[in-house]
Amino acid sequence: MSDRYFAKVVSxxxxxxxxxxxxxxxxxxxxxxxxxxxxxxxxxxxxxxxELERLELLRGxxxxxxxxxxxxxxxxxxxxxxxxxxxxxxxIAKGGGxxxxxLINTPQETVTESIQQxxxxxxxLKGVQVGDYVIAEGT
Numbered sequence: 431m432s433d434r435y436f437a438k439v440v441s442x443x444x445x446x447x448x449x450x451x452x453x454x455x456x457x458x459x460x461x462x463x464x465x466x467x468x469x470x471x472x473x474x475x476x477x478x479x480x481e482l483e484r485l486e487l488l489r490g491x492x493x494x495x496x497x498x499x500x501x502x503x504x505x506x507x508x509x510x511x512x513x514x515x516x517x518x519x520x521x522i523a524k525g526g527g528x529x530x531x532x533l534i535n536t537p538q539e540t541v542t543e544s545i546q547q548x549x550x551x552x553x554x555l556k557g558v559q560v561g562d563y564v565i566a567e568g569t
Contacts, residue, residue: 435563436464437502445554446506448492450564458502462494464564466504466555489562490555504564506555512548519543 437452448466452458470485492504521540 434565436566437564439466439558439560439562439564440501442558442560443503445558446552447495448504448555448558450502450504451500453498453500453502455499458494458497460494460497462497462502463507463567464492464494464504465567466490466492466558466562466564468557468559468562487557489558490553491567492555492564506552508553509550510553511550514548515546517544517546 437450437456439448440451441449443449450458450464466489468487468489470487472484473482474480475482491507493507494502495505496503519542521542523538523540
């Protein structure tokens with residue numbers, strides 16, 4: 431494993447939670463943050479034909495939520511949100527016998543506008559699998 435990669439994914443618990451093969455023995459602490467990446471195809475320089483590197487496929491960001499001596503459990507840290515929903519209500523009511531502008535029973539119009547925020551939820555680690563790598567954030 432290159433120096434760039436801190437550890438490997440050794441288990442996927444669900445689409446938000448993984449286990450890596452590094453724990454307190456490698457300096458992982460609760461809250462330690464990582465990028466989770468898979469490796470894609472090799473990128474080749476078209477001029478020289480040299481294989482530059484394998485493309486890193488970003489699966490997501492995660493942090494340590496449980497640390498043991500040789501393994502750590504990481505959970506996704508990014509969130510995504512559904513679009514906001516804007517609702518406009520227009521209510522027309524009769525004036526109820528009130529005199530408005532000299533006319534009796536002039537309809538009254540009320541417009542209310544509300545915005546309901548979209549639901550926020552944890553973003554899954556897209557396509558994560560055993561053998562993917564983690565990169566310690568800040569390196």
